Amino acid sequence: KAGVTQTPRYLIKTRGQQVTLSCSPISGHRSVSWYQQTPGQGLQFLFEYFSETQRNKGNFPGRFSGRQFSNSRSEMNVSTLELGDSALYLCASSLALGGYTFGSGTRLTVV
Amino acid sequence: EDQVTQSPEALRLQEGESSSLNCSYTVSGLRGLFWYRQDPGKGPEFLFTLYSAGEEKEKERLKATLTKKESFLHITAPKPEDSATYLCAVTFRDDKIIFGKGTRLHILP
Numbered sequence: 001k002a003g004v005t006q007t008p009r010y011l012i013k014t015r016g017q018q019v020t021l022s023c024s025p026i027s028g029h030r031s032v033s034w035y036q037q038t039p040g041q042g043l044q045f046l047f048e049y050f051s052e053t054q055r056n057k058g059n060f061p062g063r064f065s066g067r068q069f070s071n072s073r074s075e076m077n078v079s080t081l082e083l084g085d086s087a088l089y090l091c092a093s094s095l096a097l098g099g100y101t102f103g104s105g106t107r108l109t110v111v
Numbered sequence: 112e113d114q115v116t117q118s119p120e121a122l123r124l125q126e127g128e129s130s131s132l133n134c135s136y137t138v139s140g141l142r143g144l145f146w147y148r149q150d151p152g153k154g155p156e157f158l159f160t161l162y163s164a165g166e167e168k169e170k171e172r173l174k175a176t177l178t179k180k181e182s183f184l185h186i187t188a189p190k191p192e193d194s195a196t197y198l199c200a201v202t203f204r205d206d207k208i209i210f211g212k213g214t215r216l217h218i219l220p
Contacts, residue, residue: 004154035210042212043155043198056206090154100145102154 025093117211134199
């Protein structure tokens with residue numbers, strides 16, 4: 001059974017650019033959530049989607065957005081990148097509350 | 112303020128030396144507490160879910176327990192392959208989720 005797939009694995013962007021990250025959940029999982037992980041702040045919740053609807057949102061600025069498609073695949077977008085957006089971005093999918101399976105993440109570096 | 116605090120931040124043990132990791136939380140309307148293991152360069156791997164005070168779960172050398180204010184992850188006779196960062200997360204009212212900053216565990220052979 002394939003796990004959660006995130007692409008790309010690594011990304012380098014310049015300040016002011018925008019970026020789109022992709023996540024393919026485990027087949028049959030309809031909930032997809034996104035997290036930002038940094039050494040200083042740890043893992044922080046960005047948002048969660050279920051059946052193409054945003055169900056929950058963390059405390060991040062509007063530059064961070066996401067969407068989910070009918071096949072449950074999800075994308076997150078960060079516009080007007082700042083140096084502080086450099087982080088590991090993790091996607092997780094689940095069937096039920098809390099039993100999340102995480103992908104390996106996308107390492108974003110903003111220069 | 113809703114908060115999840117893990118201690119210690121880092122822990123070095125000799126192989127076979129048992130210990131416990133702590134996760135304390137101050138949230139209202141707890142729905143569940145979760146433990147994950149994260150290896151360098153990888154996403155967190157799900158270990159346990161606990162829902163109510165008094166609940167315990169076990170898996171190999173790991174045992175998780177829950178009280179009204181904290182959870183413990185007990186590691187019995189650890190091996191070097193148990194070295195990882197252990198993360199605790201709490202879901203509470205309105206399905207919000209907060210992760211602790213983790214405990215970096217290093218088991219020396």
